[in-house]
Amino acid sequence: MNSMKKIKLTDNRIIDVPACTGCTMVELNRAGQLPMAPIWSGKYCWALQDLETPMPGFYVISPYRHIFSITDLSPDEYDEYNQLILMTRRGLGDVLGIRRAHIYQEEKPSSHLHTWILPIWDANESIRISKNNINDYMARYTTDTHGRKMIQCADLMRAYLIKNMAR
Numbered sequence: 001m002n003s004m005k006k007i008k009l010t011d012n013r014i015i016d017v018p019a020c021t022g023c024t025m026v027e028l029n030r031a032g033q034l035p036m037a038p039i040w041s042g043k044y045c046w047a048l049q050d051l052e053t054p055m056p057g058f059y060v061i062s063p064y065r066h067i068f069s070i071t072d073l074s075p076d077e078y079d080e081y082n083q084l085i086l087m088t089r090r091g092l093g094d095v096l097g098i099r100r101a102h103i104y105q106e107e108k109p110s111s112h113l114h115t116w117i118l119p120i121w122d123a124n125e126s127i128r129i130s131k132n133n134i135n136d137y138m139a140r141y142t143t144d145t146h147g148r149k150m151i152q153c154a155d156l157m158r159a160y161l162i163k164n165m166a167r
């Protein structure tokens with residue numbers, strides 16, 4: 001039996017994810033029900049705080065369209081996607097003072113294309129985030145301890161992207 005996937009949002013709401021997490025995020029955004037506004041809404045792609053992890057500066061970049069791979073992006077979509085990755089990463093340094101990040105883009109069956117930009121807040125920490133330790137790394141950040149900073153960082157990043165993304 002398939003049980004519907006559930007995820008806990010950074011504002012502690014628990015929601016059902018019927019099929020695709022990426023498409024669910026798009027739906028929530030359309031309904032004005034995301035925990036916070038995206039940091040960027042482009043023509044084809046958008047960037048937002050990771051929905052489940054209240055780690056300040058942890059963003060997901062994705063096309064609105066349910067596609068699997070960067071090879072499915074049109075040239076215009078690809079340009080916007082890449083510009084958004086670059087400017088989000090640059091903004092981490094310029095406005096949040098983050099010197100190091102890990103960037104992930106993993107193709108999985110039936111997955112919705114997305115790129116994670118994960119900050120390493122302590123640039124001197126000798127850590128490589130992988131499947132083995134990511135849950136421990138995420139557990140450092142809770143809504144109680146970091147919810148406020150997460151919102152402040154998103155506000156700074158939103159302002160940065162408005163200033164620096166070409167429309």
Ligand SMILES: [Zn+2]
Nearest residue numbers: 020023066112
């Ligand atoms: Zn999708």
